[in-house]
Amino acid sequence: MNPALERPDFFHIFTSMREQIQRFGRSLSAMVMPNIGAFIAWGLITALFIPGGWCPNENIARMVSPMLKYLLPTLIAFTAGKNVGGYRGGVAGAVAAMGVIIGTDTPMFLGAMIMGPIAGWCVKRFDKAVEGKVGAGFEMLVDNFSLGIIAMLLAITGYLVIGHVVDSLTRMLSSGVDWMLAHKMNPLLAVLVDPAKVLFLNNAVNHGIMTPLGIQQAAEVGQSMLFLVDPNPGPGLGILLACWAFGKGMTRDSAPGAAVIQLFGGIHEIYFPYVLARPILLLAVMTGNICALLFFTLTNFGLVAPASPGSLISIILMSPKGRLFIGILGVIIGTVVSFLLAIPMVKARPDFNGEDEEKTPENGSEPLPALPGTVRKIVFACDAGMGSSALGATRFKAKLLKNNINGITCTNCAVDSIPEDADIVVCQSVLAARIHGHEVVQITNFISDPRLDELVARLKTPQVLEEDGPLLRRNVISGLPSETKEEAILRAGRMLEGSGCVMEGYSESMLEREQLTTTYMGAGVAIPHGTSGSKEKVLRSGIVVLQYPDGVDFGDEKAYLVIGIAGKGDEHLDLLAKVSSVLEDEETLGKLSHSASADEIFEILK
Secondary structure, X not given: OOHHHHHHHHHHHHHHHHHHHHHHHHHHHHHHHHHHHHHHHHHHHHHHHOOOOOOOOHHHHOOHHHHHHHHHHXXXXXXXXXXXXXXXXXXXXXXXXXXXXXXXOOOOHHHHHHHHHHHHHHHHHHHHHHOOOOOOOOHHHHHHHHHHHHHHHHHHHHHHHHHHHHHHHHHHHHHHHHHHHHOOOHHHHHHHHHHHHHHHHOHHHHHHHHHHHHHHHHHHHOOEHHHHOOOOOHHHHHHHHHHHHHOOHHHHHHHHHHHHHHHHHOOHHHOHHHHHHOOOHHHHHHHHHHHHHHHHHHOXXXXXXXXXXOOHHHHHHOOOOOOHHHHHHHHHHHHHHHHHHHHHHHHHOOOXXXXXXXXXXXXXXXXXXXXXXXXXXXXXXXXOOXXXXXXXXXXXXXXXXXXXXXXXXXXXXXXXXXOOOOOEEEEEHHHHHHOOOOEEEEEOOXXXXXXXXXXXXHHHOOOOOOOOOOEEEEEEEOOOOOOOHHHHHXXXXXXXXXXXXXXXXXXXXXXXXXXXXXXXXXXXXXXXXXXXXXXXXXXXXXXXXXXXXXXXXXXXXEEEEEEEEEOOOOHHHHHHHHHHHHHOOHHHHHHHHHOOOHHHHHHHHX
């Protein structure tokens, strides 16, 4: 068979596998990362107040064991359940985790990471099964008792069965880690972790795997080297210093700022574009990390808690008493080895971000997309929504301020949690495929990418303002996939809130109104709005239009148009009358329900 014909299939399989790995890694990381502050709190209490700590205090040190056994696993389970099944799933996850926590003596981080998603999934499936079948007035009764029964059954199952299985699995993993440490094999972890970190999973390996195992090990021996496999900023710093010393053009110009952020800010994503543009640099990163881990192994050095973010400051704060300089020296070793190996690689291609590069989407050099008529909100997105995106948003705010550009909100979030009211999303090219329904500006460098300067220049030109009316172009969305009526109503409410039409909480009043009596108007149209008691939450009149080609179930009917409204004073009556007059014409209604163009829908309704 012709290899050229086989390649697309192979590429499709590889891409699909990578997406599956990334999805699994993100789910693991999403259980732990929101709770890193709690892990750090536990680590600081441990480092400071245990008998061998910096400031021994027997009374305060009594918190260490309960936090390790109960608090941290419960937080993980709640977060995992909430990620899958909303707040109710989080509550069920926390209760279910208590079964595995109490059923064994081993800290149940792995058990929490199993029970949390299971509980969230069970609650989500139950809620889906009874949707629309609960009689009016019985909603609270069903919600509370269903949650309690599901959580109880899962907690008992965890106590009697799952906890013991997980305990055996945890002991096996701990034995494997101990074997690697005893045979000085743990430096080889860098061969697996560093490529995965740059190419696929970023924080997932560190916070999804190394952190839970490391905390378990730290509970037994007081420290863990697993906390240093991913967070050491030295190898990435060596790459950036080599680019600064021997690079040219934008590579050299952007490297100094990136190096400072890498070392002291701990945002490792800052060096990823340099490696992705020159993949051979991965060898320098891996070798630097291997040498640093070998040094930590030979000196029997580990941290007492996770170093997050992975900066020099975090490593200093989490180092055991009396061993501070060993941690610093390990960072220096990783930096020097990576720097020396990167020198010939950088010299061979000193400006791999330069003008001579092929203009491809992969390096983020395709033209900027057409901007919306009015830009009010720009969102910087990264994988976790904490590191590089926060850096990018902060620096871009400064650019807007310097250029006297006002009236634009600039924020950051995870790539999978982009708000509906975002006018422009800025992200690295490797994440662009995961963003749908928004104008995307692809970049390679959050510090000095020329496309950010081009975006600022575009924003400095006078923007075409939308008519000062209740319907804004950005509040018209077509081609949405089907979802529940509650999700559709909340989407409409959040868009009204994001547009400044209503205060926070109006979305919930729209749901309350729907529970009183349906807002399905017939002919495939639903017009959800708030209750009379929510009038004080309306700041100005507004309309949002959501089109669902496959419909949204409103009881036994399907709505293809969900038109959310909020009227100031008595203006909601006028809005209803105007919307109804447009929808009376069957031909117009057909266009609104099935047009693939949001612009056409807006032109009809504006």
